[in-house]
Amino acid sequence: MIAKKMVDYVKGSSVIRAMFEEGKIMAEKYGAENVYDFSLGNPSVEPPVKVKEAIKNILDSENPNFVHGYMNNSGYENVREKIANHLNKEFGTKLGVKNILMTVGAAGGLNVILKTLIDPQDEVLVFAPYFGEYNNYIANYDGVRVVVAPNPPSFQPNLKDMEEKITAKTKAVIINNPNNPTGVVYKKEIIEEMAKILEKKEKEFGTSIYLIADEPYRELAFDGAVVPYLTNHYHNTIVGYSYSKSLSLPGERIGYLVIPDEVDDAENVQQAANIANRILGFVNAPSLMQLAVAECVEEKTNVDAYDANRKLLYEGLTELGFECVKPEGAFYLWMKACEEDDKAFVAKAKEFNLLLVPGSSFAGPGYVRIAYCVSNDMIKRSLAAFKKLAEAYNLK
Numbered sequence: 208m209i210a211k212k213m214v215d216y217v218k219g220s221s222v223i224r225a226m227f228e229e230g231k232i233m234a235e236k237y238g239a240e241n242v243y244d245f246s247l248g249n250p251s252v253e254p255p256v257k258v259k260e261a262i263k264n265i266l267d268s269e270n271p272n273f274v275h276g277y278m279n280n281s282g283y284e285n286v287r288e289k290i291a292n293h294l295n296k297e298f299g300t301k302l303g304v305k306n307i308l309m310t311v312g313a314a315g316g317l318n319v320i321l322k323t324l325i326d327p328q329d330e331v332l333v334f335a336p337y338f339g340e341y342n343n344y345i346a347n348y349d350g351v352r353v354v355v356a357p358n359p360p361s362f363q364p365n366l367k368d369m370e371e372k373i374t375a376k377t378k379a380v381i382i383n384n385p386n387n388p389t390g391v392v393y394k395k396e397i398i399e400e401m402a403k404i405l406e407k408k409e410k411e412f413g414t415s416i417y418l419i420a421d422e423p424y425r426e427l428a429f430d431g432a433v434v435p436y437l438t439n440h441y442h443n444t445i446v447g448y449s450y451s452k453s454l455s456l457p458g459e460r461i462g463y464l465v466i467p468d469e470v471d472d473a474e475n476v477q478q479a480a481n482i483a484n485r486i487l488g489f490v491n492a493p494s495l496m497q498l499a500v501a502e503c504v505e506e507k508t509n510v511d512a513y514d515a516n517r518k519l520l521y522e523g524l525t526e527l528g529f530e531c532v533k534p535e536g537a538f539y540l541w542m543k544a545c546e547e548d549d550k551a552f553v554a555k556a557k558e559f560n561l562l563l564v565p566g567s568s569f570a571g572p573g574y575v576r577i578a579y580c581v582s583n584d585m586i587k588r589s590l591a592a593f594k595k596l597a598e599a600y601n602l603k
């Protein structure tokens with residue numbers, strides 16, 4: 208018999224993953240070129256050449272016992288130093304080695320920081336629609352997830368609702384910018400206002416409210432959209448970063464947490480996070496990948512390729528009469544379902560071999576998420592299928 212807690216996890220097992228598996232079956236049945244799988248956030252752009260060169264170089268020139276060995280649970284000091292220096296240069300921060308903890312991707316980082324901070328029944332706020340895995344990560348530590356209502360049509364954070372939902376038990380607020388699933392970039396003015404509310408509430412309740420900035424899509428911002436660096440706006444910010452999307456390395460599981468000295472109880476938080484990384488069983492982030500990303504701090508993915516996809520898809524869909532939130536970041540497009548039940552709409556789309564994810568799996572019912580980290584050619588081919596879908600709902 209499996210653990211009771213796991214029974215619920217198994218029941219709620221990811222819709223997105225299930226769809227990805229289904230896409231593979233459909234591709235066998237109809238031919239891969241006739242299936243338009245927009246379900247998973249797996250980057251289509253290749254990692255920069257420098258990543259491969261760095262890996263080869265490390266394997267050729269370093270002692271294998273070092274490359275494949277254990278190190279400090281927080282990661283190699285020189286790797287953390289390079290990352291801290293890079294962040295200081297980019298964002299004017301004053302970070303050092305002790306402020307960086309190398310993690311097993313953003314998912315690993317979020318679990319480490321939640322384990323570090325959350326006591327059972329502590330409340331963690333998330334802004335709908337949000338990355339569904341947050342539910343599981345918060346539940347891992349018996350925290351209570353509190354959902355802040357969505358804010359259509361802009362989908363900027365709903366600060367009024369946030370303020371109302373903060374209580375003496377609020378320990379953390381998770382914010383994901385640029386956003387999965389909406390593709391929205393949260394604006395600086397909104398972040399500043401959010402920071403003021405959090406500070407006010409900390410004073411009111413005499414508590415610490417940590418803002419966890421989940422930033423795997425930081426570099427994916429279009430049309431000059433600026434993604435504010437949150438440590439510069441709110442003293443109790445912890446940043447979770449990942450190279451999964453920025454260097455197209457999702458399977459390699461590499462990222463880091465930034466725990467600045469300005470956060471309340473900083474030294475204990477840093478030390479506890481180091482231990483959490485160990486006792487969660489990660490022990491440390493993958494060694495070879497730590498060494499590789501340290502050589503690639505200045506590297507950027509091909510943002511233009513995603514931008515071209517974004518324009519093609521957004522223009523194509525709006526032209527057909529679909530109602531879309533114009534994406535400014537990440538590689539997702541948030542589109543209104545053409546009927547109230549987004550799952551029924553997704554099922555209809557599947558009749559035309561279009562695989563979309565229902566908004567309800569992100570606590571955003573009535574919408575669907577379209578992941579456009581696919582080939583540009585697939586988007587071009589998919590527009591005829593979207594046209595049939597539009598016709599099925601008599602759009603235009």
Ligand code: PLP
Nearest residue numbers: 248312313314338383387449451
């Ligand atoms: N946070 C968000 C918002 C994501 O979209 C993802 C992955 O898609 C993650 C975290 C996890 O990223 P990683 O692969 O770095 O664990």
